[in-house]
Amino acid sequence: MFQSELAIMLYVENINDALNFWQGIGFVGQKIDDNAATIKPAADSQVTLNLYAKAFIREVSPEVVDNVASLMFQANDFDALHAKVTEVSDAVGEIVVAPGLGRVFNFADPDGHYYAVCEVK
Template sequence: MIQKVGQIMVYVNDQDKAAQFWTEIMGFRIIADRDKEEEHRGIEIGPANGAETSIMLYNKDFVARMSPGVTLGTPSLMFISDQFDQLHANLKEKEIKVGDIVQLPGGRVFNFADFEDNYFAVMESNEA
């Protein structure tokens, strides 16, 4: 029986640049940098305030060679923010590609792109 989602694997071309984006732009923290000197390096990142689920950044070329059947596309991730408007404004100030805020049945949402043009979404927290 599955208890929770532990990690989401994101395959990137440049792990250091990806980690820089998530830490410096998005405010995440590096939880672990495994096998730093090896080709199969994995960088685990997550929100600075902690979360049960983390993101693992793996080298796309390495994964393609080791697991040829794996889909290397970026997963569609929806983040939740309790500082939604501030986050949207901060990303724009940092000249990150940011979409307009749109109203969906579940709440307000916008998307943004990382340094490799992978797009992700943010939804406004509805917790009061």
């Protein structure tokens, strides 16, 4: 049966740039090799993002290289996270109120993938 841990695969152009970006906004992670890295929102998180180089994925599984996940993170220190992401990314949306979610903002990583963050109190 399925485990409570979850791994999500993200395909990026440059492993080093992606790892530096995610660590810059507070994720913990490590480079596995030139084609892969793992990151987590916190060391004890049950969610892992596996970063893979697009060049590698084109070789081993070309049918999925253009898949883009739509992820929404939750944050309890919402305003501080917005400020931190703004320091690292040029593509950060304003904080808005979304029906059913409350305060949210979005941001882009170095590959131009957008992610959402909602406030959890």
